[in-house]
Amino acid sequence: MRITVNSDNCVGSGQCALALPELFDQDDVNGKVVLLDDQPSAEWHDAVHEAASRCPVQAITAR
Structure with missing residues (x-):
């Protein structure tokens, strides 16, 4: 599996980081996803x- 994130689309809701903090975090400055x-x-x-x-906003793709 390969994960990609589109930081331009990310709105910083943090749902990914809440669901799976082992793989996703949020930038301290703008709140956007950090893979x-x-x-x-x-x-x-x-x-x-x-x-x-x-x-x-479907900013995360996993294939």
Whole structure:
């Protein structure tokens, strides 16, 4: 799996970081998503899809 984030679309809602703080954080200045690992192990795949689905602007893609 490869995760990509579109920082330009991110509105800083923080839903991804709340759902999966092991892989997502927020920038201290603007609140936008910070990706901590763009290729997580298989054990995280379901959780990544759940976190991505919580993004109100679909700024996270996981394939």
